[in-house]
Amino acid sequence: MINNKLVSAAKIHCHKQIYHYFHAKELRISILWVNMLLLPYIIDFVNLRKLISAYRLKLFGQKPKFEQVHLLGKEMMLYTGIINKKADKDDAWWYALSQRYEQIFDIGANVGYSAILACIHNPDKSILLVDPNTDAIAVAKTNLEINGLGKNKQYINAFVSDSSGAHVKFFTLGTGSAGSMYSSHADSAGMVNAYSMVETMMLDDIVDMTGITPDLIKVDVEAAESFVLGGATKLATQQVSVFLIEMHGPEEMPMVKNAGLILEWCRTNSYKAYYMKDHVELTSVEQIAHRGRCHLLLLPVNVAYPEYLNRINEGDEIE
Numbered sequence: 384m385i386n387n388k389l390v391s392a393a394k395i396h397c398h399k400q401i402y403h404y405f406h407a408k409e410l411r412i413s414i415l416w417v418n419m420l421l422l423p424y425i426i427d428f429v430n431l432r433k434l435i436s437a438y439r440l441k442l443f444g445q446k447p448k449f450e451q452v453h454l455l456g457k458e459m460m461l462y463t464g465i466i467n468k469k470a471d472k473d474d475a476w477w478y479a480l481s482q483r484y485e486q487i488f489d490i491g492a493n494v495g496y497s498a499i500l501a502c503i504h505n506p507d508k509s510i511l512l513v514d515p516n517t518d519a520i521a522v523a524k525t526n527l528e529i530n531g532l533g534k535n536k537q538y539i540n541a542f543v544s545d546s547s548g549a550h551v552k553f554f555t556l557g558t559g560s561a562g563s564m565y566s567s568h569a570d571s572a573g574m575v576n577a578y579s580m581v582e583t584m585m586l587d588d589i590v591d592m593t594g595i596t597p598d599l600i601k602v603d604v605e606a607a608e609s610f611v612l613g614g615a616t617k618l619a620t621q622q623v624s625v626f627l628i629e630m631h632g633p634e635e636m637p638m639v640k641n642a643g644l645i646l647e648w649c650r651t652n653s654y655k656a657y658y659m660k661d662h663v664e665l666t667s668v669e670q671i672a673h674r675g676r677c678h679l680l681l682l683p684v685n686v687a688y689p690e691y692l693n694r695i696n697e698g699d700e701i702e
Contacts, residue, residue, distance in 0.1 A: 447522055447558075449529075455503055455701065459530045462494050462522050462558075473678045474500070475699040476659055477601060477627060479691060484599035484625070485509060490543050490586070490611055491603035491629075494558050495523030500701070502532050509535040511593060515542040515581040519558040537593065543604065544583035545613030553581040563605035568633035585614030599625050606631040609644035612652075612681075619652035626654075626681035630671065638675070642668040645679065653684045660697045662688065 448463040481487060481501035485508060489498050492512035502508040514520040520540050527533045542551050542564070554569035555562030556577050563569040566578075590596060596618070602611050608628050618624055628645065632638030646665065649656050656665040657680045663670075671677050678697075682688065 447525070449525075454499070457503060459499075461499070461530070462526055465494055465496050465526070470698055470700045472676070472697050473627065473629060473659070475695045475701050476678065476680075476692060476697075477501070478701045479695060480599060480625070480627060480689075481601075486595055486597045486599070487511070488586075488589075488595075488597040488600040489513065490600060491605070492523050493519045493562075493603075495526040497601055497603070498523065498527060498536070499530070499532065502527075506532045507534045509595065511537045511539065511589070511595065511597070513539045513541060513543055513584075513589070515540065515553045515579075516555050516558060516562050517579075519555075519562075522558055539584070539589065540581075541584040541589075542581040542607075543586055543589070543614065544607070544610040545585065546583055547585045547588045547614070549583045550580045551583060552578045554578045561605055563631075563633070564607050565605070565633045565635040567635060568605050568631065586611060587614055587617040590618055596621060597624055599627070601627045601629075603629040606633050606636040606641060609641060609648065612645065612648045616652060619654065622653065622683040622685070624683075625686070626679075628656075628679040628681060630674070630677050630679055632675055639668045639672050642671055645681075649681060654681045655684055656681050657688050659692065662693050664688075 449460050450463045452459055452461050452466055454461070454466060477497055478500050481497075482504070487498075487501055487508065487510045489495075489501070489510060489512045492498060492514045493516070495512060498510045498512055501510060512520065512523050514523070517540050520538050524533070524536075524538050527536055542553055544551065551564050552566075553562060553564060554566045554577060556569075556571055556575075559569065559571070561569050566576075571577075586600075602608055604611055608630060612626070615624075630638065630641060630645070632641055642665070645656055646668065648654070657663065658665045658670055659678045659680055661670075665671065665679060680688070680692070
C-alpha cells in the first residue's frame with residue numbers, strides 16, 4: 384500500500400533538488416557572463432600596466448642587479464632573473480651539446496646564460512657572444528668575468544644578418560631577452576616604439592674577422608633565424624658547424640614561412656634539419672606549423688643526429 388505522506392515528501396525533496404540544480408546552473412551562467420563582460424577591462428588593465436612599465440623602462444633605463452645563486456653545483460653571482468625556476472625548452476639540449484664542442488658562437492647571447500652553461504665546467508672554453516642589445520652584452524661580459532669564466536671570451540655588439548654594414552631597427556627595452564627586429568614579437572618595446580638602429584654583420588664576416596671557425600653555433604634571435612643563416616653560406620661549405628636554432632613565429636614571420644626558409648637554406652647548403660622535440664628529420668614545414676617556439680638542430684648532411692640527444696626531452700632539467 385502506498386504511503387501518501389512519503390510520496391508527498393519525496394516530491395518536495397525532488398522539487399528542491401531540481402530548484403537548487405537550476406539555481407546553481409543559473410548562478411554559474413551569471414558568473415560566466417560577468418567574467419566575459421569584465422574580460423576586456425581586465426585585458427585593458429593588464430595592457431595598461433605593461434604600457435606604464437614599458438614607458439618607465441624606456442625613460443629611466445634599467446639598473447643591473449646581481450644575486451648569489453646555485454647553478455650546476457657552483458655558487459655564482461649572476462644578473463637577477465637570469466635563471467628560471469623551470470628549465471627552458473632547450474636548456475638540457477644546449478648543455479649536452481656545448482660540453483662536446485670547443486669553439487662556440489652564441490648568436491643572440493643576451494645576458495650570457497647559454498654561454499655560462501657552455502663553460503661552467505670548462506672556464507677557458509672559447510666562446511664568442513654576439514647580441515644587438517648593448518645593455519645585454521655588457522651584462523653578459525660582467526656575468527662571465529665576475530665568476531671566473533671570462534678567459535677566451537669575445538663580445539660583439541651587432542645584429543647578425545644576411546648582409547654586413549646595413550642598419551636595422553631592433554626593438555627592445557633594457558636587457559630584454561625578447562628583443563627583435565619585429566615589433567609584434569618584442570611586444571612591450573613595440574608598444575612604446577622603443578628601438579635602436581643596429582649595424583648588421585654576416586656570420587661569414589665574423590668568422591673572417593675573428594679567425595675562428597665555430598664547431599657549434601647557438602642561434603636565438605627572435606624570428607631572424609633565416610637572416611643569420613643567409614649570412615653563413617661560406618661557413619656552410621666547410622661542413623663542420625652544428626647549429627642549434629630556436630625558431631619563432633611572430634605575425635611578421637609565421638612559423639610556416641620561417642621553417643620554409645630554414646629548409647630551403649639546408650637544401651642549398653648541404654645540411655639537414657632535425658626537429659628536436661620528436662628527434663626526427665624535419666622534411667616538411669607542417670611538422671612544426673603548430674608551434675609558436677621550438678628548436679631545430681642543423682647538421683651537415685654526412686653527420687648523424689647525436690644518439691645522446693634522443694635521451695633528452697624538451698624542457699628536461701639539466702643533469
